[in-house]
Every structure is written in structure tokens, then in C-alpha cells.
Amino acid sequence: MEFTEQDKRKCPEHLSTGECTKQLLPVKDALDILSGKWKIQIIISLTFGKKRFKQIQREIPGLTPKMLSKELKELEINELASRQVYDTSPVTVEYELTPYGKTLKPLIGELHKWGTKHRKRVIASSGRG
């Protein structure tokens, strides 16, 4: 049996491949920055205002200092969060979303929106099942 003609009708590979790869890169960039178990949780925590190290850790259950430290460094490198050291003793350190970091809000909003709907859907269907 011959599939070639069928393929062209059902799966217009020649039309999609170029567009597809063009879409891929920026989406991957965004996910690189947001993925990982803790990063978004930290960002969300910071959307509610300045926070100190231990304070973030207390807000996010299970987060170890090693992970928090590592993630905060990455957020700093990507200029999404800033670190302020106050010359008190012992030192006070505050983390804050940068204006650039705040540009993530619509995206997080969409994640929240879709996640909420999905949650309802899953709960509803598990109730039935």
C-alpha cells in the first residue's frame, strides 16, 4: 500500500516544519528559566514583595538552603531577582524581583489560570472514576 499521497493530505510536513522550529527556540528559552522544582515557587514568593533568605525557605516547604541558594543565584544571573545586602550584624540580605523579573507576571498568570482549570478537571474526573 502507498502512504505518500495520504501523508501529504493528512500531515502537511512541508508546511509545518519550518514554522514549528521557529516557535521552538523562544519557548525553550522561557522554560529553561522556569523549569526545575523550585524556581517558579521562589519567583511567586517574591511577587509578594521583598523577602529574606530564611523567609523564602520557610514559605516553601521542603526547600533546602542549598537549593534556595543555587536557584537565587540563577535568578540573579538572569536578572530576574536582585540581592541587597545590608551592613547590619549579622548581615541582612533581601531578595526582590527586578522590573524585568516582574515581566514574568502575565506568563505566571497564564500558568496559574491553566493550572487551576486543569486541577478542577482532574479532581472532577477522579471523583467520577
Added chain:
Amino acid sequence: MEFTEQDKRKCPEHLSTGECTKQLLPVKDALDILSGKWKIQIIISLTFGKKRFKQIQREIPGLTPKMLSKELKELEINELASRQVYDTSPVTVEYELTPYGKTLKPLIGELHKWGTKHRKRVIASSGRG
């Protein structure tokens, strides 16, 4: 030195913690489904229409059959994609986004939007640095 009063002014923990954890769960749900190296790429590929197994693999460079198979199964379980088997021989299998899967489009749109801006920003600053 006393930090307690300062803390209350700068870091209103009592105001944010409840809200923060409320935001966390749905966002984590959404990321659970989208994170991983291939899932979004596969979803994007499917937004351009029905695709066959090998066709998806060809469109996404580096994607092994093992990974594709695994990710497609997860997409099916989450009802984001559907699998259609045609009784030809050898068998023809087509994957397609479900209507529910298509509800991800705005979210992917935001990922794309932010990713694109970020990309420009990074390229611009690496040019300066």
C-alpha cells in the same frame, strides 16, 4: 540589634504566605505537565495538525523514539493528545491535540512571547558585554 520591627515593615510574611501557597499548587500542576525537554516541542508540533510518530520525530531534532513514545503516553494520559490507530499494514498511527490540549495555546503563546523578548535581551546584552 533588633530586626523584628524592621522585618514587619519590609517583609510582610503574615500577608503573603497564605496567598503564596495558594498560588503555588496550580502553577506546579501546569509545569508538571509542560516541563521536560520534549513535551512542549511535541505539543507545538501537534498544534500544526495531525502527525505520525516518525513524522514528529523527524521534526524535532535529537528526539529518540524512546522519549517520544514516553512523552506521547503522558500527553495521552493527561488527555492533551489522542492516538488514532488505522488498521492498515503496517499499522498507521496518528497523534493529534485534543480540544483540551488546544486550551494550552494561550499559555504557549505567553511562553513564546516572553521567550522571544528574553532572547532579544540576552543577545543584545551579550553583544555589549
Added chain:
DNA sequence: GATACCGGTATACTTTAGGAAAGCGGTATA
């Protein structure tokens, strides 16, 4: 002097994600 807070680091470990390569039954093609 013991304890507890702060903002982390260091070390060692486990777990997970992902990659490489081969192979399966079935069919068609040379």
C-alpha cells in the same frame, strides 16, 4: 556556657531524566 537565630557552604548521597544502541513483528521493494 548552651542555645538559637542569620545567610549561607561543603560533602556525600540518591533519584530521576535523558541518551545510545539494538531489536521486534510486519510489509514492501530491489
Added chain:
DNA sequence: TATACCGCTTTCCTAAAGTATACCGGTATC
């Protein structure tokens, strides 16, 4: 008979992500 396509699965392995635990200098509290 050999090769190549389809839609996968299996096995083995590495690298990265994440966890557990202890610790550091400094200060304040009991």
C-alpha cells in the same frame, strides 16, 4: 535474500537534579 520503512520496546548507561546532614562566623538570648 537483503534492505528499508513503520511504530514502537528493551536494556544499559551517564549526567544532572535534588536531598540529607553537618557545619561556618557572627550575634543575641537565657
